[in-house]
Amino acid sequence: xxxxxxxxxxxxxxxxxxxxxxxxxxxxxxxxxxxxxxxxxxxxxxxxxxxxxxxxxxxxxxxxxxxxxxxxxxxxxxxxxxxxxxxxxxxxxxxxxxxxxxxxxxxxxxxxxxxxxxxxxxxxxxxxxxxxxxxxxxxxxxxxxxxxxxxxxxxxxxxxxxxxxxxxxxxxxxxxxxxxxxxxxxxxxxxxxxxxxxxxxxxxxxxxxxxxxxxxxxxxxxxxxxxxxxxxxxxxxxxxxxxxxxxxxxxxxxxxxxxxxxxxxxxxxxxxxxxxxxxxxxxxxxxxxxxxxxxxxxxxxxxxxxxxxxxxxxxxxxxxxxxxxxxxxxxxxxxxxxxxxxxxxxxxxxxxxxxxxxxxxxxxxxxxxxxxxxxxxxxxxxxxxxxxxxxxxxxxxxxxxxxxxxxxxxxxxxxxxxxxxxxxxxxxxxxxxxxxxxxxxxxxxxxxxxx
Numbered sequence: 001x002x003x004x005x006x007x008x009x010x011x012x013x014x015x016x017x018x019x020x021x022x023x024x025x026x027x028x029x030x031x032x033x034x035x036x037x038x039x040x041x042x043x044x045x046x047x048x049x050x051x052x053x054x055x056x057x058x059x060x061x062x063x064x065x066x067x068x069x070x071x072x073x074x075x076x077x078x079x080x081x082x083x084x085x086x087x088x089x090x091x092x093x094x095x096x097x098x099x100x101x102x103x104x105x106x107x108x109x110x111x112x113x114x115x116x117x118x119x120x121x122x123x124x125x126x127x128x129x130x131x132x133x134x135x136x137x138x139x140x141x142x143x144x145x146x147x148x149x150x151x152x153x154x155x156x157x158x159x160x161x162x163x164x165x166x167x168x169x170x171x172x173x174x175x176x177x178x179x180x181x182x183x184x185x186x187x188x189x190x191x192x193x194x195x196x197x198x199x200x201x202x203x204x205x206x207x208x209x210x211x212x213x214x215x216x217x218x219x220x221x222x223x224x225x226x227x228x229x230x231x232x233x234x235x236x237x238x239x240x241x242x243x244x245x246x247x248x249x250x251x252x253x254x255x256x257x258x259x260x261x262x263x264x265x266x267x268x269x270x271x272x273x274x275x276x277x278x279x280x281x282x283x284x285x286x287x288x289x290x291x292x293x294x295x296x297x298x299x300x301x302x303x304x305x306x307x308x309x310x311x312x313x314x315x316x317x318x319x320x321x322x323x324x325x326x327x328x329x330x331x332x333x334x335x336x337x338x339x340x341x342x343x344x345x346x347x348x349x350x351x352x353x354x355x356x357x358x359x360x361x362x363x364x365x366x367x368x369x370x371x372x373x374x375x376x377x378x379x380x381x382x383x384x385x386x387x388x389x390x391x392x393x394x395x396x397x398x399x400x401x402x403x404x405x406x407x408x409x410x411x412x413x414x415x416x417x418x419x420x421x422x423x424x425x426x427x428x429x430x431x432x433x434x435x436x437x438x439x440x441x442x443x444x445x446x447x448x449x450x451x
Contacts, residue, residue: 011319015082016355016360017344017350017351017352017354017355018078018081018082018354018363019360019363019364019366020075020343020353020354020355020356020359020360020362020363021074021078021341021354021363022075022078022363022366023359023360023362023363023364023366024354024359024362024364024368025070025071025072025074025075025078025360025366026362026365026366026369026370027067027070027362027369028064028065028066028067028068028070029071029072029186029370029373030308030369030370030373030377030419030422031065031066031415032066032067032068032303032420033068033145033186033373033374033377034373034377034381034415034418034419034422035057035066035415036065036066036068037145037377038380038385038411038414038415039055039057039411040196041053041055041058042057042058042063042066043302043303043304043309044053044058044302044303044304044305044309045058045301045302045305045306045309045311045312045313046058046059046060047310047311048302048305048309048310052176058302060296060300060311061293061296061297063300064300064405065298066232067081067299067300067303068303069301069303069329069330069333069335070299070300070333070337071237072189073186073299073330073333073334073336073337074241074337074340074341075189075193076189076192076193076196076233076236076337077236077237077239077240077243077337077338077341079193079196079197079237079240079241080197080200080236080237080238080239080240080241080243080244081240081243081244081247082197082199082240082243083106083110083197083200083201083249083340084203084204084240084241084244084245085157085244085248086102086106087099087102087103087106087204087208088204088208088241088244088245088248088262089251089252090102091208091248092212092248092249092252093221096208097207102402103204103205103231104199105445107197107198107201107444108441108445109438109441109445110194110197110198110201111194112437112440112441112444113437113438113441114190114193114194114197114305115190115194116431116433116437116440116441117367117368117371117433117434117437118187118190118371119165120429120437121184121371121372121375121429121433122161122164122165122183122184122187123161124224124326124375125146125183125184125375126149126157126158126161126183128375128379129146129148129149129157129182129183130151130154130157130204131150132150133375133378133379133380134146134147134148134149134378134379134382135149135150138220139210143186143378144183144380145185145186145374145378146182146183146185146374146375146379147180147181147182147185148160148182148183160182161182161183162183164182164183168181168188168190168191169191169194171191174309176192176230176231176232176233176327176330177324177326178325184373184374186371186373186374187371188372189259192233193309194207195238196234196236196237199234199237199238200237200238200240201243203219203222203238203241204241207219212245212249215245216242219238219241219245220242222234222238223235223238223239223242226238227331227334227335228320228322229320229322230322230323230324230327230330230331230332232327232330232334233333234364235334236334236337236338239341240341241337243341243342243345247345253383255299258362262445263400281349282413288343288347289343289347291342291343292340292344292347292350293344294336294339295335295336295338295339295340295341295342295343296336296340297336297339298332298333298335298336298339299332299333299336299337299340300336301329301332301333301336303329306328306329307328307329308326311449312329312332314390315332316328316329316331316332319331319332320329330367363427364430365423365427365429367424367430367434367435368426368428368429368430368433368434369422369423369426371428371429372422372424372425372429373426376418376421376422376425377418377422380418381414381417381418381421384414384417384418385414388413443447
């Protein structure tokens with residue numbers, strides 16, 4: 001068997017848990033908008049907010065179930081890891097030609113991979129808006145996530161959509177404030193993903209000829225610099241590349257029999273004695289578990305009023321002054337996401353849980369769920385709330401916004417119905433939009449590629 005095929009198969013087997021982590025992150029984004037739309041107080045810390053509620057859903061770590069900020073941080077770190085792992089593994093195996101081929105192929109297909117599904121989802125949202133799908137007045141909090149409304153004509157609606165798409169991808173890349181987007185507020189992350197991906201490709205290309213240690217030092221220092229200057233997005237992407245480099249070195253297969261280094265005296269081929277055991281296995285796992293718990297706690301920083309949150313204001317004094325008031329929470333969330341990924345990558349039990357079939361299924365449809373959930377929630381979801389809360393107001397649907405910590409049967413019914421519809425739509429989107437988009441980019445590359 002060729003070394004290249006060994007790399008491909010082992011890479012897929014070793015990293016499938018990452019798809020599961022991505023799936024849970026997409027569910028967290030969905031729940032952030034859904035639960036936050038019904039109960040906006042959840043965006044604040046425990047004991048803080050509109051009603052000073054002390055709901056158990058606002059407790060650290062538990063709140064990660066509906067924390068969009070933490071989920072986005074995980075998305076970014078996973079992306080940096082995923083797009084750099086295979087090229088870096090080729091680098092450790094001294095397969096320069098294969099490295100350049102994979103790097104070029106990935107960079108070529110990246111824009112289409114992100115943009116085609118995004119354009120399809122936002123176009124469908126635009127059509128739905130013109131049909132009056134987002135005109136509900138019963139659930140104004142849900143309307144914060146899709147703010148499009150019916151225009152005088154479909155031509156006017158289309159022109160509005162075109163202008164928003166162009167403005168979305170021509171925003172200042174240093175501006176990480178979430179913009180008010182008409183056709184889905186969650187779409188702000190797509191151009192950030194694309195720009196940061198190009199930075200990672202550049203780093204891999206520029207550093208691939210270096211030895212492992214200098215490459216890790218440059219990548220790590222660059223990540224720390226970007227974190228200090230409030231570019232937490234690039235910190236997460238480069239942190240993903242940093243962890244991928246370590247994993248690629250750790251998991252690279254031994255050289256095939258008769259292997260000759262590319263250059264005389266080359267010693268850059270990975271050695272396999274590098275998996276350090278600095279103490280008893282129990283101590284090692286206790287350290288990893290502690291890092292995981294600290295990471296989960298840091299990633300639990302609330303979305304709103306983070307700078308003055310009772311349980312966070314002292315810690316937030318350590319945040320660099322380059323972070324604007326609305327972005328202060330991103331600092332610790334980014335560090336928390338790094339610690340979580342670092343720990344999970346080394347805890348077999350956590351990887352086993354993330355590799356369960358249901359979790360992997362969520363990973364498969366994660367991009368579709370991310371793109372479509374706001375449109376479903378702000379249209380059919382708003383209709384469901386108005387339908388149920390009318391005859392059964394005593395169940396606590398409309399009243400949850402006013403009763404602080406109240407979560408009764410009506411609210412649970414609404415959450416279950418809307419998430420189920422979002423999941424079903426995401427499955428359809430995955431099969432009829434997402435997968436065909438991937439295939440289309442592969443065919444386009446094959447057609448244009450110089451043979």
